[in-house]
Amino acid sequence: MGAAFGYFPESGFNLYFHPEVTPGPNEKPTFDPLLGFENGRKERVMIATEEEMRSAKIPLEHRDYCAHHLLKYLSCRKDNWPWAVNCEHEKHVYSHCKYEDYVIRMKEYERERRLRVREYNKKQHEIAAA
Amino acid sequence: MHICLIFSGLFLFWSTVFFLFSIYFIVEGLTWFLEFNLLMINSSSIVMTLLFDWMTFLFMSFVLFISSMVIFYSREYMASDIFINRFIMLVVMFVFSMMFLIVSPNLISILLGWDGLGLVSYCLVIYYQNVKSFNAGMLTALSNRIGDVALLMAIAWMVNYGSWNYVFYLFQLKGDSYMNVISYLVVLAALTKSAQIPFSSWLPAAMAAPTPVSSLVHSSTLVTAGVYLLIRFNFCFNEWLMYFLLFISSMTMFMSGLGASFEFDLKKIIALSTLSQLGLMMMILSLGSYELAFFHLLTHALFKALLFMCAGNIIHSVGDFQDIRYMGGLVKFLPLTCVYFNISNLSLCGLPFLSGFYSKDLVAEIMSMGYLSFYIYLIFYVSIGLTVCYSFRLVYYSFVGSFNFLSLNSVYEGSVMMIKGMGGLIFLVIFMGSSLSWIIFPYPYVIILPLFMKILTLLMVILGAWIGYELSKFFISYDSLSLKNYSLSWFLSNMWNMPVISTLGINYYPIIGGSFLYKSLDQGWSEVLGSQGIYSVIVSGSKISQIFMNNSIKIFFVLMIVWLMIIFMI
Amino acid sequence: MMKFLFGLLFMIPLTFLGGFWLNQLVWFVVSFLFIFSFSFSGLFSSISYEFGGDLLSFMMLFLSFWICSLMLLASEKIYLKNSWTGFFMFVVLMLMLSLYLTFSSLNLFIFYIFFEVSLIPTLILIVGWGYQPERLQAGVYLLFYTLLASLPMMISLFFCYGKFYSLHYFYLSGMVNSLFIYLLVNMVFFIKIPMFFVHLWLPKAHVEAPVSGSMILAGSMLKLGGYGMMRLMIMFQGIGTLINVIFIGLSLVGGFYVSLICLRQSDMKSLIAYSSVSHMGLVLAGVMTMNFWGLGGSLTMMVAHGLCSSGLFCLANISYERLHSRSLYMNKGLINVMPSLSMFWFLLLASNIAAPPSMNLLGEIVLINSLVGFSELSMIFLMLVSFFGAVYSLFLYSYSQHGCLYSGCYSYFSCSVREFLLLMLHWLPLNLLVLSGDLLVLWI
Structure with a gap:
């Protein structure tokens, strides 16, 4: 909730005032992923293979959808060592990919939250109608 | 003076060597592991292990660089001190203890550095011979000793796993009940060394040490030893x-x-x-x-x-x-x-x-x-x-x-x-x-x-x-x-009164306990039930037999004849 | 084994006819020669006519030889003042003879006889060359505490002979299921080790004894109890699993209480004596756990403690010879006048705390492992014993070395090479033997 402080005043209040509709940080999505997408969604693909990541000995937490950029960055670093400053382009590409990934995750979270709010409102209408 | 220049130059040289090693090791991803087996008891080996990782080389190079600068600095700062040679040797011993701590992935060989750090920092803090240094040194040494004891107990619990080379199995055994106890003890040791909340009274008090000591010991090396231990152990928390x-x-x-x-x-x-x-x-x-x-x-x-x-x-x-x-x-x-x-x-x-x-x-x-x-x-x-x-x-x-x-x-x-x-x-x-x-x-x-x-x-x-x-x-x-x-x-500036609680509050009890036990047990009941009691019983017993002996000699002769008759009757 | 026995016997004329330093030299030669006849295994070797030794006996004998040599090195004052020098060396030799025969005998009765005999030369040392009038009571305490329990042990030896038809160590393998015999046999070892409630003779004897008496008491006499217990534990395996827990608890708690008592001592030698009780309490607890770690750790701790406490008594005596007082109120600020000696104070007291790389640390680690393996509750008292061990050792160091110099003393003789040699010969084996720690821990 402290991190949500930055999005003040919106979601800073969410967890405190509306805990029932705010998803936790580690919860999985509860709604159908294709709900509301008439034209379907593009599936995310892993470009770096398992073998490549294993041979480069990348730690498990960094084996995500941006790992192919990470592999390029690491190989550039190793080639230019100790002048790692020559790899700034690869680092920027990787950071940009991670940024995109973060935005996608943020959007997923917000979609989940808004779907829950919609469910909640629907239930309130039903209770008020009954 | 020359001792300062010798050690300062030596440490500077080794600092640059280690730094170059460390940046080589980072990119190659190398780790060197050297083991000296002291003895093997029932398949648990007590070894002196040296782990050379980029982290150890980098830390060692920093410690050596700072200590070389500090020794060069103390050439002037402690120039008017008669015992400057002793001071520099203590600082060098301290740096060696820190080196031992940094390179060891084994809980027993970490004790070599850990105990060495505690004792040598005690000697350094009490270097000036006044009451304030005396008390500060005692506080430092005993706070650190709590951590030493916790590490000893962690060694005892690690016998469950058969090896004290913790680097190999910390991550795999996370959450195991024995590992939980070990991690609690290790965190306790690190809390005492790095002066976190219950044990934080020694760090401001240790400022009674000479400034080069504060600069080397209490800013960069001794207190970071606790953090370093936790960095090595953090996989099992x-x-x-x-x-x-x-x-x-x-x-x-x-x-x-x-x-x-x-x-x-x-x-x-x-x-x-x-x-x-x-x-x-x-x-x-x-x-x-x-x-x-x-x-x-x-x-x-x-x-x-x-x-x-x-x-x-x-x-x-x-x-x-x-x-x-x-x-x-x-x-x-x-x-x-x-x-x-x-x-x-x-x-x-x-x-x-x-x-x-x-x-x-x-x-x-x-x-x-x-x-x-x-x-x-x-x-x-x-x-x-x-x-x-x-x-x-x-x-x-x-x-x-x-x-x-x-x-x-x-x-x-x-x-x-x-x-x-x-x-x-x-x-x-x-x-x-x-x-x-x-x-x-x-x-x-x-x-x-x-x-x-x-x-x-x-x-x-x-x-x-x-x-x-x-x-x-x-x-x-x-x-x-x-x-x-x-x-x-007073509350805010005196570290929330914790130094008072942790020194005056608890110093009293062992000392009173000691004198109570000495007077009531050692000079009291143990004597009464042991030697003095037996002595007085024997003395009173022989006094009773004195009562019988207080007779004329004719009675003794008659008694002898009576006894002889009884014996010959049987 | 016989060559050393005869060697010791033939040193008797040397004590009266030879000079002090010639005797000293011969003692060192005998110690070094003894090392060559070691056998580094747990099996008995050099067996002949009821004498022999395994690694336990050899280590104890080596310790005794070494401490006796250092006793002569420490007692130069007796030579300088010419106070019955020949008789002193004879008494030391008799003590060593009785210890030799105790440790190297394979027969329980011979062990028992020379166990008793070793008390007599100690008594003569304390009463003859001690310093204060209280030494008479100290001698009485020493003698009668041990005698009170050892005569019943003789009776129980007769019982063992009746049960096993032999008193040789190899034949003591049967189970003795009687609590009465257990107590009778082990009581004398508890008093000797010493266990907590029956330790009263130790501070008195150590304080009143001259430096040589203190050294041999701390170095070897206490180990007699541990040695006996380790030999005779085989008989009491059955009943031991039921009863030993009492004595383990008693010695752990006793170790803690004694550490607290140490904090209140103002007499240096009394403090070192009580610290002996604390360490030997750990040893007793380790032996009583009857596991492999416990027995190995006890031997290590016994050897380490023998060297360390003996060295501390030498240090206390060095201060005593200059200030003629053992009190901490007068022995203070010594770092200002004898800084090199302060280093040895610190090194030996650091070994007492069980700081690495001394053998005390190895012994303490192994003993802590065995005791925590026996019961996790012992962790509490082990933590307290370890912690307060550091408290009183640092108390002794900081009071005697730092602070203001006692203003009533005019001049101090800076230490002689003999004194440094003495201390170095205590400290070096203590810290170097840890490299061959497998000799001590793996003696079984």
């Missing part, structure tokens, strides 16, 4: 332990920041600043990023050592006064020292692009990106503000404010050797932060934060600076708020 550590370290950070804002002794302010930064290191460690804790450990070692050395130069110049109320306006007299001091202070505060900024700001941003409670967030940023507050207050009191010292003075910067020692560190303080962040993070940290949180650190710095300036406007009057709420200001 379970969730509750990390919550506990987070709470303790955030409390320490906050408390020492508050204490330093009220303190008037120069070295104690810097000691409490060290304590605050240690709390920060522990905090980021308990959140899981041990590489960041290591990074902050290294940059903090540099600028804190430099801060202590500048403080030593100031103390020497103003005739061994340590109270900042006696100093002021020193920028006119000690310009180079003032420059070094200010650079280190600004680096400590996290001014952009000095070395402290890279580590501290990264810590703040990683923390903001995580999912934490509001309380931790608040404490953290308030502590950052407090850091700046006491730093600026210190600068105002000692350098910028009006001159408060005696008018017959000799405050000047004539000591070339001290300046050279400090100058070796200043370039590292400025550049090492950025260099390290480019070298040691192969997997870059990507920070995505909203604008407000991003500049919150800088906002707190500015806010803290302003509050520090306001706090330093100290006037003596009957109407002062801190005198009206005397118990509150």
Whole structure:
């Protein structure tokens, strides 16, 4: 909730005032992923293979959808060592990919939250109608 | 004098060698592992193991560099001391103990460095022969001893796994009940060494040591030994332990920041600043990023050592006064020292692009990106503000404010050797932060934060600076708020009265227990049931037989005849 | 084995006819020669006519030989003042003879006889060359505490002979299921080790004894109890699993209480004596756990403690010879006048705390492992014993070395090479033998 402080005043209040509709940080999505997408969604693909990541000995937490950029960055670093400053382009590409990934995750979270709010409102209408 | 130059040069050489090794090892991903088997009991081996990793080489090179600068500096600082050879040998022993601790992945061989650190730092703290050093040394040694005992017990529990080479199985056995106990004991040991909340009274008291000792021991090496142990062990901590550590370290950070804002002794302010930064290191460690804790450990070692050395130069110049109320306006007299001091202070505060900024700001941003409670967030940023507050207050009191010292003075910067020692560190303080962040993070940290949180650190710095300036406007009057709420200001400045509780509160009981046991057991019941009691029983028994003997001799003859008759009858 | 026995016997004329330093030299030669006849295994070797030794006996014998040689090195004052020098050396030789025969005998009765005999030369040492009038009571305590329990042990030896038809160590393998015999046999070892409630003779005897008496008491006499217990534990395996827990608890708690008592001593030698009780309490607890770690750790701790406490008594005596007082109120600030000696104070007291790399640390680690393996509750008292061990050792160091110099003393003789040699010969084996720690821990 402290991190949500930055999005003040919106979601800073969410967890405190509306805990029932705010998803936790580690919860999985509860709604159908294709709900509301008439034209379907593009599936995310892993470009770096398992073998490549294993041979480069990348730690498990960094084996995500941006790992192919990470592999390029690491190989550039190793080639230019100790002048790692020559790899700034690869680092920027990787950071940009991670940024995109973060935005996608943020959007997923917000979609989940808004779907829950919609469910909640629907239930309130039903209770008020009954 | 020559002993200083020899060791200083030796350490400088080895520091550069180790640094080159470390950057080679980072990129190649190498690890060397050397084992000397002492004995093997029932398939548990007691070994002396040496693990050479990029982390160990980097840490060793930093420790050796700082100690070489400190020894060069103490060539001038301790020049008038008769026992300078003993002092330098103690410092060298200390550095060797630290080396042993850094290179060992084995719990038993870590004891070699750990116990060595505790005992040698005791010798160094009591170096000046006065009552204050005596008490401070005892406090230091016994607080560290609690950690030693906890490590011994962790050794006993690790027999369950058959090997003391913990690096191999920490991650696999996380959550196992034995590993839980071991991790509790190891965290206890690290808490005592790094002076976190229940055991934090020894660090300000240990400022009774000579300044080179404070610079080397109490800023960069001894107190970071606890953090280093936790960095090595952090794979096995379970969730509750990390919550506990987070709470303790955030409390320490906050408390020492508050204490330093009220303190008037120069070295104690810097000691409490060290304590605050240690709390920060522990905090980021308990959140899981041990590489960041290591990074902050290294940059903090540099600028804190430099801060202590500048403080030593100031103390020497103003005739061994340590109270900042006696100093002021020193920028006119000690310009180079003032420059070094200010650079280190600004680096400590996290001014952009000095070395402290890279580590501290990264810590703040990683923390903001995580999912934490509001309380931790608040404490953290308030502590950052407090850091700046006491730093600026210190600068105002000692350098910028009006001159408060005696008018017959000799405050000047004539000591070339001290300046050279400090100058070796200043370039590292400025550049090492950025260099390290480019070298040691192969997997870059990507920070995505909203604008407000991003500049919150800088906002707190500015806010803290302003509050520090306001706090330093100290006037003596009957109407002062801190005198009206005397118990509150005593509570806040005296580290929340914990030193009193942990020394006066508990010192009494073992001593009274000892005298009670001596008088009532050893000289009491054990004697009564043992020797003196048996003695008095025997004496009274023989007195009874004296009653029978108190007869005339004819009775004895008659008795003899009676007995002979009885015997011959049977 | 016989060559050393005869060697010792033929040293008797040397004590009366030879000079003091010639005797000293011969003692060192005998010690070094003894090392060559070691056998580094747990099996009995050099067996002949009821004498022989395994690694336990050899280590104890080596310790005794070494401490006796160092006793002569420490007692130069007796030579300088010419106070019955020949008789002193004879008494030391008799003590060594009785210890030799005790440790190297394979027969329980011979062990018992020379166990008793070793008390007599000790008594003569204490009463003959001690310093204060209280030494008479100290001698009485020493003698009668042990005698009270050892005569019942003789009776129980007759019982063992009746049960096993032999008193040789190899034949003691049967189970003795009687609590009465257990107590009778082991009581004398508890008093000797010493266990907590029956330790009263130890501070008195150590304090009143001259330095040589203190050294041999701390070095070897206490180990007699541990040695006997380790030999005779085989008989009591059955009943031991039921009863030993009492004695383990008693010695652990006793170790803690004694550490607290140490904090209140103002007499240096009394403090070192009580610290002996604390360490030997750990040893007793380790032996009583009857596991492999416990027995190995006990031997290590016994050898380490013998060297360390003996060295500390030498240090206390060095201060005593200059100030003629053992009190901490007068022995203070010594770092200002004898800084090199302060280093040895610190090194030996650091070994007492069990700081690495001394053998005390190895022994303490192994003993802690065995005791925590026996019961996790012992962890509490082990932590307290370890912690307070550091407290009183640092108390002794800081009071005697740092602070203001006692203003009533005019001049101090800076230490002679003999004294440094003495201390180095204590400290070096203590810290170097840890490299061959497998000799001590793996003696079974």
